[in-house]
Amino acid sequence: MTHVFDEATAVEQVAPGTFRAHTHPAYNNMVGPFGGITAATVVAALQRHPEAQGHPLSLTINYAAPISEGAWDIAVTVLKTNRTNQHFTFLIDQGDGAVASGTAVFGTRRETWGDTEIAFPQVGTPEDYAEQPFPDFIEWAKNYETRFVTGSLNIDGPSDSSESTLWLRDKPARALDYPALASLADAFFPRAFLRRGTYLPAGTISLTTYFHASPAELDQQAGEHLLGTAVGARFGHGHFDQYAQLWGRNGTLLATTHQLVYFKDPKA
Amino acid sequence: MTHVFDEATAVEQVAPGTFRAHTHPAYNNMVGPFGGITAATVVAALQRHPEAQGHPLSLTINYAAPISEGAWDIAVTVLKTNRTNQHFTFLIDQGDGAVASGTAVFGTRRETWGDTEIAFPQVGTPEDYAEQPFPDFIEWAKNYETRFVTGSLNIDGPSDSSESTLWLRDKPARALDYPALASLADAFFPRAFLRRGTYLPAGTISLTTYFHASPAELDQQAGEHLLGTAVGARFGHGHFDQYAQLWGRNGTLLATTHQLVYFKDPKA
Numbered sequence: 001m002t003h004v005f006d007e008a009t010a011v012e013q014v015a016p017g018t019f020r021a022h023t024h025p026a027y028n029n030m031v032g033p034f035g036g037i038t039a040a041t042v043v044a045a046l047q048r049h050p051e052a053q054g055h056p057l058s059l060t061i062n063y064a065a066p067i068s069e070g071a072w073d074i075a076v077t078v079l080k081t082n083r084t085n086q087h088f089t090f091l092i093d094q095g096d097g098a099v100a101s102g103t104a105v106f107g108t109r110r111e112t113w114g115d116t117e118i119a120f121p122q123v124g125t126p127e128d129y130a131e132q133p134f135p136d137f138i139e140w141a142k143n144y145e146t147r148f149v150t151g152s153l154n155i156d157g158p159s160d161s162s163e164s165t166l167w168l169r170d171k172p173a174r175a176l177d178y179p180a181l182a183s184l185a186d187a188f189f190p191r192a193f194l195r196r197g198t199y200l201p202a203g204t205i206s207l208t209t210y211f212h213a214s215p216a217e218l219d220q221q222a223g224e225h226l227l228g229t230a231v232g233a234r235f236g237h238g239h240f241d242q243y244a245q246l247w248g249r250n251g252t253l254l255a256t257t258h259q260l261v262y263f264k265d266p267k268a
Numbered sequence: 269m270t271h272v273f274d275e276a277t278a279v280e281q282v283a284p285g286t287f288r289a290h291t292h293p294a295y296n297n298m299v300g301p302f303g304g305i306t307a308a309t310v311v312a313a314l315q316r317h318p319e320a321q322g323h324p325l326s327l328t329i330n331y332a333a334p335i336s337e338g339a340w341d342i343a344v345t346v347l348k349t350n351r352t353n354q355h356f357t358f359l360i361d362q363g364d365g366a367v368a369s370g371t372a373v374f375g376t377r378r379e380t381w382g383d384t385e386i387a388f389p390q391v392g393t394p395e396d397y398a399e400q401p402f403p404d405f406i407e408w409a410k411n412y413e414t415r416f417v418t419g420s421l422n423i424d425g426p427s428d429s430s431e432s433t434l435w436l437r438d439k440p441a442r443a444l445d446y447p448a449l450a451s452l453a454d455a456f457f458p459r460a461f462l463r464r465g466t467y468l469p470a471g472t473i474s475l476t477t478y479f480h481a482s483p484a485e486l487d488q489q490a491g492e493h494l495l496g497t498a499v500g501a502r503f504g505h506g507h508f509d510q511y512a513q514l515w516g517r518n519g520t521l522l523a524t525t526h527q528l529v530y531f532k533d534p535k536a
Contacts, residue, residue, distance in 0.1 A: 062355055102371060103370060105330060105473050107507065112533050114505065115503050115504070117428075117503070205353060212507075231386075233384070233513065233524050234524070235384075236381075237377035238352065241478045241480070245501065256511075258524075262353065
């Protein structure tokens with residue numbers, strides 16, 4: 001049986017370097033599809049590109065307009081292929097103008113000295129925390145099992161902290177790959193919800209993810225929970241940033257990710 | 269008298285949406301120009317674009333190849349202009365293929381609720397720290413006054429911490445604007461130098477900066493020192509990330525920035 005994530009991120013090359021994808025109702029957000037599934041589909045398309053070399057190192061996607069229900073096309077340009085890395089640009093179009101754009105870098109991973117300098121958060125095991133889903137109207141979140149350590153959407157008023165820390169994984173569980181990691185990197189709802197103690201109109205403008213995991217490190221995660229932690233730095237003037245880390249249960253830092261978000265504050 | 273930064277970031281529109289820039293010897297790095305001055309020049313070009321609306325919110329630039337000495341062209345596409353933000357893509361070319369690519373978002377800043385959630389680092393005033401320049405062979409750094417609190421390039425062996433915290437500003441002092449902030453966001457040398465206790469071949473692959481400062485907040489900084497702090501999260505497989513904040517002396521968080529860096533470790 002095909003996992004719903006694979007259905008949603010399926011792409012078909014319709015012209016050299018152009019891939020067709022389709023929105024999937026299971027990953028709907030309040031307006032248009034969940035940004036994470038769009039990012040994941042881009043990664044899937046880049047990996048399918050006949051000239052692709054190596055594996056994803058970084059992805060930046062800028063969301064310019066909501067994607068409408070139905071087909072959408074990703075036009076990929078291989079900008080430069082170096083000895084150890086490869087640069088891409090891409091445009092997402094639905095026939096009447098671009099709705100998103102971005103860049104990506106793939107690379108060959110060599111064995112070198114390495115260290116993870118930031119610390120794994122002090123938390124219990126996934127089994128220590130009850131499953132706590134997002135509210136029912138957030139369709140895409142039903143595809144994730146979420147066990148919050150702190151900062152769930154069970155909001156009871158404003159908070160001084162925008163931090164969410166949670167164990168999460170695809171639901172049903174699925175082996176981890178780069179598209180899945182790209183999607184999980186956007187599975188943190190807008191930090192302003194916690195600060196303001198309420199849902200607000202908000203949307204990601206720009207999302208950047210750095211993929212630290214090697215293919216072998218992804219394989220090691222299998223279908224286990226990942227630990228995610230996200231926080232904002234500055235809120236104001238209708239925007240805020242948030243940054244997050246995704247860790248393997250085995251302590252491997254798999255990805256770091258940053259985004260700039262637009263928001264409207266009805267209380268302002 | 270024209271400030272050397274303005275000389276180095278000068279652009280001229282040579283075709284609709286295409287701007288010509290020139291490398292400047294004062295901002296040379298070990299191979300090609302300092303990435304910060306390239307990013308700053310892109311911001312300057314975007315601001316000069318006849319269709320530009322609002323002010324920089326985010327910039328991502330991917331460095332695909334070193335820029336050679338001489339002229340280089342930035343081809344800017346206005347992808348989408350929304351009511352409160354505007355999406356750009358750009359390519360940098362030197363006549364025989366792209367050397368860099370990227371995306372940017374400009375936006376209109378509205379008055380909203382705001383807060384800076386992360387804390388200003390606990391440091392003394394700029395005057396409490398001696399000026400400590402980068403080594404003489406790092407040409408671009410001569411255009412910055414740097415007063416290190418911790419993590420200078422006065423390296424005496426490997427360290428468990430990749431943190432640098434320093435007061436810094438243009439030298440000679442110069443009023444702060446978005447191009448200058450874009451350049452300062454890249455003024456943190458590769459974090460692997462501190463971890464490995466030595467200079468290494470290293471170069472930025474992808475750089476993203478979020479501009480939190482409003483034009484009025486930039487004006488408030490005048491020519492004062494900014495506080496910068498940078499640290500890496502994970503090093504390995506020939507790459508690492510680093511993230512940094514730039515604060516005004518008055519406590520305003522002006523920018524947050526992230527980059528993915530390639531490195532070679534002669535000790536490996």
